[in-house]
Amino acid sequence: xxxxxxxxxxxxxxxxxxxxxxxxxxxxxxxxxxxxxxxxxxxxxxxxxxxxxxxxxxxxxxxxxxxxxxxxxxxxxxxxxxxxxxxxxxxxxxxxxxxxxxxxxxxxxxxxxxxxxxxxxxxxxxxxxxxxxxxxxxxxxxxxxxxxxxxxxxxxxxxxxxxxxxxxxxxxxxxxxxxxxxxxxxxxxxxxxxxxxxxxxxxxxxxxxxxxxxxxxxxxxxxx
Numbered sequence: 339x340x341x342x343x344x345x346x347x348x349x350x351x352x353x354x355x356x357x358x359x360x361x362x363x364x365x366x367x368x369x370x371x372x373x374x375x376x377x378x379x380x381x382x383x384x385x386x387x388x389x390x391x392x393x394x395x396x397x398x399x400x401x402x403x404x405x406x407x408x409x410x411x412x413x414x415x416x417x418x419x420x421x422x423x424x425x426x427x428x429x430x431x432x433x434x435x436x437x438x439x440x441x442x443x444x445x446x447x448x449x450x451x452x453x454x455x456x457x458x459x460x461x462x463x464x465x466x467x468x469x470x471x472x473x474x475x476x477x478x479x480x481x482x483x484x485x486x487x488x489x490x491x492x493x494x495x496x497x498x499x500x501x502x503x504x505x506x507x508x509x510x511x512x513x514x515x516x517x518x519x520x521x522x523x524x525x526x527x528x529x530x531x532x533x534x535x536x537x538x539x540x541x542x543x544x545x546x547x548x549x550x551x552x553x554x555x556x557x558x559x560x561x562x
Contacts, residue, residue, distance in 0.1 A: 355430070358403055362395040362534065369530050383451030390444035391523070393437050398519055400434040401484075402538045405512055409545045431488060438481060473521035480514035483507045512542050 381387075408427065442461070449457035463475035490497070490504025497504075516539045525531045 355403065358399050359396050362399055362531075363392055365530055365534070366392060366395055366525060369525050369528055381452055383448035386444045386451065387448035390441050390448060391525070393441035393444060394519065394523065395525070397434060397437045397441050398515060398538065400430065400437060401508075401512060401515060402542055404430055404434055405508055405542050406545050408508075409548070428491075431491070435484070435488060438484065442477075442481060470522065473518055476514050476521070477518035480511045480518060483514065484511045487511065509542070509546050512539075 404427070446457055446460060449460055460474055461478060463478045464471050465475055484507070487505050487507040490501045490507070494501040494505075516535070520526050520535065523531075526535050
């Protein structure tokens with residue numbers, strides 16, 4: 339009997355991924371209210387600011403999904419049958435990068451329109467300028483690390499022994515992105531989003547711990 343495996347042609351898999359993005363976006367509009375979001379007299383750059391928030395939510399969920407499915411996509415593991423293939427992993431990884439870049443660019447555009455000058459300074463990390471700037475800095479470091487993790491994945495053939503260590507930076511990104519989202523995101527601290535936030539964080543950490551434990555166990559068995 340052929341084991342069921344998700345792939346790019348599996349419509350159920352696409353529906354799952356669409357739902358993972360649609361649910362937080364729907365919750366965002368429920369939390370804020372469409373009329374309040376698009377009210378007349380809103381500050382300059384309001385649409386870009388809202389676009390940045392929505393892109394940030396989508397990036398947070400896609401990052402979690404990439405990490406969780408990668409944990410199950412391990413050669414020789416019985417859970418691998420439920421993981422996406424390499425091609426789909428790359429496609430969604432690149433999609434994640436696009437959404438993150440949209441999140442950052444929309445935010446810079448919104449701040450620039452409100453301050454009437456190009457706000458490149460928000461992309462410069464600083465940990466001595468207050469709570470808000472620290473939260474932004476965590477997001478910037480998360481972006482830099484995910485670029486490094488993706489570069490390691492793309493260079494896996496050139497560095498067959500060490501690329502996994504660089505690619506594993508994505509789990510550091512989860513921690514930094516979670517701190518960034520909680521500190522700077524009004525929605526993430528609300529009663530509506532908080533259960534979703536903790537589910538994402540805890541499931542990613544538990545998944546990482548289980549993968550580390552199972553990998554160590556496999557290594558011990560191999561050495562015996």
